[in-house]
Every structure is written in structure tokens, then in C-alpha cells.
Amino acid sequence: MTIPLILASKSVPRRNVLYSAGVCPTIRVSHVDEPAALEHAAEQAGVSVDELSVNQRVMILAEAKAQAVYQAYRNVADAAAAATGERVTAYPLKAVGVGDAGSVPSSSDLTAVPASASSSASPASGVTGGKASDITRDFSGVDVPTTVEPIHTPADGAGKGGSGVNGTDADDTGSTGANGSGTNNASAIQGLTTAAVGPLILGCDSMFLFNGECHGKPHSADVARERLRAMRGHSGELWTGHCLIDFATGRVARGASHAIVHFSDYSDRDIERYIATGEPLEVAGSFTLEGFGGAFIDGIEGDPHGIIGLSLPLARRLAGELGVEWTDLWNVARGEHDPAPKADGVTSSASGSVPPKENVRQPGDGWIDCDCGRRHWGLNGASGVLLARRDAVTGKVTHVVMQHRALWSAEGGTWGIPGGATADGESAIEGALRESYEEANITPEDIEVVGAYREDHGNWAYTTVFAFEKPGHTVMPRANDDESMEIEWVSIDEVPNRKLLTAMRTDWPRFRARLDTIAEEPAR
The missing domain is CATH 3.90.950.10 (Maf protein)
Structure with missing residues (x-):
């Protein structure tokens, strides 16, 4: 290990x-x-x-x-361990009429997806789309099978870390390492709170x-x-x-x-x-x-x-x-060269932007050839935080934190939630909390996790983590790095008027409904 x-x-x-x-x-x-x-x-x-x-x-x-x-x-780790609520897991590839999960979508499938639909696309795609294999499949209108479990129930099957349909960082271009061949390793599944070392x-x-x-x-x-x-x-x-x-x-x-x-x-x-x-x-x-x-x-x-x-x-x-034996830290193959940030050798066709040179591959970064026939970012999957603010008197949700994605990132210029690839050694919730702090200054000690939604593609999945500000606490979001043009609290009614990341646009109605439902539940 x-x-x-x-x-x-x-x-x-x-x-x-x-x-x-x-x-x-x-x-x-x-x-x-x-x-x-x-x-x-x-x-x-x-x-x-x-x-x-x-x-x-x-x-x-x-x-x-x-x-x-x-x-x-x-x-x-403490915020993740204190998480409450349920995890809804969706299995779009098991839906009737979706077709063979491992097949590459037909040209008719592709034309049904907007050109900007590329939450898992390479940094090259920008807002104009990329290779057909990089464009996220659009499952809107599909009757997707789901399961509901307590949030801490271990997820079955591959892709336990999560993946990037609602805001994955396919921003920092990278490649697999010695342990990153596109399969999820045990350490990523364990999480920070359960590892023995x-x-x-x-x-x-x-x-x-x-x-x-x-x-x-x-x-x-x-x-x-x-x-x-x-x-x-x-x-x-x-x-x-x-x-x-x-x-x-x-x-x-x-x-x-x-x-x-x-x-x-x-x-x-x-x-x-x-x-x-x-x-x-x-x-x-x-x-x-x-x-x-x-x-x-x-x-x-x-x-x-x-x-x-x-x-x-x-x-x-x-x-x-x-x-700890030093050799237990090895995760790079002998002779493997550290990939440059712009490994694909391309720029955003929309803006001419390139990933900042400071962006380097980290454990968990890399592409997955997904069972849905497309490529997705995150060797262990990916996840993000959908943070909501409630009215102090009524308890109703009033705002959510949104990320205006950097032009060089996948679907650059659209709005989504902060998140990214799950690193080795952390769970999907832990990865979402870490990424949302690093990108958007969402301080984990000031929020409470109240639920999750996991879209499972078989060997790849993305987990959207629902969270509220703790009573008496205030989160001051800001762009902590160059993966965002801006981070801000957005009125709950204003969200659908923004130019949303493709998958966020698809999922937003059910996400809002779930936030409203959780907000109406008895105080936690």
C-alpha cells in the first residue's frame, strides 16, 4: 500500500x-x-x-x-466525520435506453449535447467543446435508477472517490503515476479518519x-x-x-x-x-x-x-x-518524467489561455476512460461542495457559493461549484472539503455537511457534497488560486440565470429541491 x-x-x-x-x-x-x-x-x-x-x-x-x-x-477530517444526512447515488448507465455502458456514444448523442458540455474535457476545450470522447454525456430526461443510504455507508464498486460531472477540475492537466493507471487504490477509499498510518x-x-x-x-x-x-x-x-x-x-x-x-x-x-x-x-x-x-x-x-x-x-x-518505510511512499514509476502542466500541448481555443505553469500533477490527478464512453478527470474520482446559506429567521435557503471557472479550465467561463480530483488517501467528502477550501476559501470548521449526491458511472463517479453554514458562523468565499475568475455567494433564485457548467445546469433543479427539503428538516 x-x-x-x-x-x-x-x-x-x-x-x-x-x-x-x-x-x-x-x-x-x-x-x-x-x-x-x-x-x-x-x-x-x-x-x-x-x-x-x-x-x-x-x-x-x-x-x-x-x-x-x-x-x-x-x-x-473532523467536518467529514461529522457529516449527517443521506447519500443519494445515481446510476445513469443502468437506465433503460441508455445503451451499452462501455460503448462510445453515437453522433446523434453528441449533437444532443451543447458544444460547451465538457465538465470532464481537457483544458483545451474551453467553452467550445473538445474531442467527442471528452464531452460529458447528457442524461437529462433519463429515468436514472438511484439508491439512498446513510452518508457514511461505504460506496460499493469502483469509482469510490467520485468524479467530475458537476465541477471537476479537469484544469490541471496530468497523467497517471505508478499507482495511477485509472483504477482506484485502497488508500483513496479509506479516508483520512480510518487510515492506520x-x-x-x-x-x-x-x-x-x-x-x-x-x-x-x-x-x-x-x-x-x-x-x-x-x-x-x-x-x-x-x-x-x-x-x-x-x-x-x-x-x-x-x-x-x-x-x-x-x-x-x-x-x-x-x-x-x-x-x-x-x-x-x-x-x-x-x-x-x-x-x-x-x-x-x-x-x-x-x-x-x-x-x-x-x-x-x-x-x-x-x-x-x-x-514508515521510505519505499512505501513511492508512487512514481522508474523513468517516469514529471508532466508539464500543459501536457496535451494545447490551449483554450476560446481564449488562448493556458494552465498556469505553477499547476503540477498531484496524486489523484489524471484521466479516466469512463464506462460511459468518455474521458473524465480524477483517478480516484472527484467531488465538490455545494454550500448554502439559510435565513437566520425562516431557515430557508437564500444563497449558494458559486465558482466562475477560469477560462483555461474545462468549460472555462461557466459557473459551477468548487471541487476537483480526490487525492490519494482521502474520501470523496474529504476531497470536496479540501478542494473547496483551496479554491474558494470555504473553511471546513465553519460548515456542516448535510447530504451528498453521487453520480456513479461504474469506474468513475462524482460526489456533490451538500453543506450549510453553521449557525453563528460566516464563510467568506474568495478565489484562493487561479482556477477561478471569481467566487461569490449567489442568490438561490439567480443561479439558473448564470451560464452554468453543463452538468450543473442539468442537476440544479433537483439540487435546489433537495437543499430546500433538508433546510425544512428539524434542526440538526
Whole structure:
């Protein structure tokens, strides 16, 4: 069984180190206030920040980052565990007259679907549609068989994670990894609250010690220039702290690595050209080993990976302290190359937009050749949150949170709900809660899950998670990343007037009816 790893950092070099070593991590940025974390730790120790050693500083910050992400996942798991209500599962491929589930739809099927109907289409399709295999089948008007179960009842069959008919992110283009051949793995089915081990959460921090001073990222050209001039022809120490947390047990392992770096006697012209690349501005010590700066390093004593920001030997030892074998984290096949964000080599024909270069494949990302004859996004399926607000007096639903999808995404420019591919190691509800926070700032501690709707295609399914704001709590939605043009509370009566994602347009009448019914039930 592969144990998922969550990297509490958006550092591309750190992710690349892991990927090259066979581990494709889930990326979750910690958003830690680093100066505040150091000040708090110094105050607890009864010293000033300046009195903290470089070793202490990188350990403090690495743990602060790991703990912040641990708490974020804890909030997701707690909200999912507290879910109430029922899960309605629809089986459109079992409907009378739909035809052989595994067959590719006929041309008449395709012409019945609007050109924009592509909730599972590639980023290339935009609002003009894509390949026929990418266009979502339209099951409106079909008498679809359904089952009703308590929301925590394990889903039977494949596609347990869910999939993207009502807002899946077919946004971040990717391909399958060592464990991602299009089948759902056991860890994705278990969920965060039932796993005996993992996922592991890794926090990292790096600082450069030079002439007795600790240097982090310079952030400006002037600071980088001053440091690079002082460092040439001399040596310094690069320290990297790691904190690894096992989510299942809460156990923590910490450690730090360091290496001595010997710099060449580079020129002022070299410095100016190096600064012009932008590379030294956002890296600890104002230099890199694996980039433009590597040519100006004459030698290294110690752990070279630690200089890049992630020490593989240290991470392996920390995993061992938690009882996890490093090889249990491998989820990338030997020789597999990390796919670029725009793996299909195309752009949105409607806008000329391309996925942002920061978008990288994460565990669970990839295409499924669905039994319905189309392609869908999410190796473990996908899910999203339909969050509703109720009137404080009447209890009636007044608004829902809607996502205006980025132009480069599938059916870009339409409105749907925030959500995406279910990651390895999480359930459909957990995936929906994580994605809705990452994309739309829907804070899981401020909402209550009250039901779900799962459209099951056999080897692929999408779960729409119904939720209300908790009484006395307020969710302030906003676009947390570049997958949305805007996120906003939309009046319940205004929703059908928006240009909706194809499947959302089909499902909205029943979704509204269900929200109204749940809102009328006795207080939970």
C-alpha cells in the first residue's frame, strides 16, 4: 500500500527532489507567518529571536509549517466525520435506453449535447467543446435508477472517490503515476479518519549561515546583490530543517541537515546577470545548486539535497522514526518524467489561455476512460461542495457559493461549484472539503455537511457534497488560486440565470429541491 505524502510547501525544487526520488506529493501551502512563529518560539524559550541558532530556527519553522497543514487536514477530517444526512447515488448507465455502458456514444448523442458540455474535457476545450470522447454525456430526461443510504455507508464498486460531472477540475492537466493507471487504490477509499498510518505531512525550512548571520530569502535585488558580493570566494553553511507528522497517529519526527558551500570568485557582471534571472530573490542564501547558481559553487561538504531544500536521507530517517518505510511512499514509476502542466500541448481555443505553469500533477490527478464512453478527470474520482446559506429567521435557503471557472479550465467561463480530483488517501467528502477550501476559501470548521449526491458511472463517479453554514458562523468565499475568475455567494433564485457548467445546469433543479427539503428538516 502506498502511503500519501503531503508537502507543506509550494517550492518547485523541493517537489522535484521528491518526484525524482519516486514520490509525487500532494502540495498544501502552510501560509505560516514565519517572523511571528520565530518570535513566539523565542518568547517561550525566554530568549530573543537573534539568540536562536540557525539550527533552532529552521526546526521551528519546519514544524510550524507541518503543524499548520496538519491542523488544516484535521479540520477537513473532523467536518467529514461529522457529516449527517443521506447519500443519494445515481446510476445513469443502468437506465433503460441508455445503451451499452462501455460503448462510445453515437453522433446523434453528441449533437444532443451543447458544444460547451465538457465538465470532464481537457483544458483545451474551453467553452467550445473538445474531442467527442471528452464531452460529458447528457442524461437529462433519463429515468436514472438511484439508491439512498446513510452518508457514511461505504460506496460499493469502483469509482469510490467520485468524479467530475458537476465541477471537476479537469484544469490541471496530468497523467497517471505508478499507482495511477485509472483504477482506484485502497488508500483513496479509506479516508483520512480510518487510515492506520498516514498521510505523512512534511514541513521544511532552509537558512544560510554566513559570517555568523542567518540569511533567508532576500526578496529584493539590492539585498541579493549585497549578499552575493560578500559570499564570493568564501564559504557558508546551508541548514535545512524537516518536520514529519503522521496524520493517523499525530506522531511527530524532527531533524535538520547542513552542508558547507564553497563559492567561486565570480564577477560583478556575473552577479548582475544572475540577479536578472530572478532566481536568487526567493531562495535561502540567494543561490541555488540545481539552477543558474550551480555554476558558481566550487564545492560542497555534506548533504547536497539539503541545499536544494529537502534532504532525502533526513526525510527517510524521519519516516523510519514514525515506523514508515521510505519505499512505501513511492508512487512514481522508474523513468517516469514529471508532466508539464500543459501536457496535451494545447490551449483554450476560446481564449488562448493556458494552465498556469505553477499547476503540477498531484496524486489523484489524471484521466479516466469512463464506462460511459468518455474521458473524465480524477483517478480516484472527484467531488465538490455545494454550500448554502439559510435565513437566520425562516431557515430557508437564500444563497449558494458559486465558482466562475477560469477560462483555461474545462468549460472555462461557466459557473459551477468548487471541487476537483480526490487525492490519494482521502474520501470523496474529504476531497470536496479540501478542494473547496483551496479554491474558494470555504473553511471546513465553519460548515456542516448535510447530504451528498453521487453520480456513479461504474469506474468513475462524482460526489456533490451538500453543506450549510453553521449557525453563528460566516464563510467568506474568495478565489484562493487561479482556477477561478471569481467566487461569490449567489442568490438561490439567480443561479439558473448564470451560464452554468453543463452538468450543473442539468442537476440544479433537483439540487435546489433537495437543499430546500433538508433546510425544512428539524434542526440538526
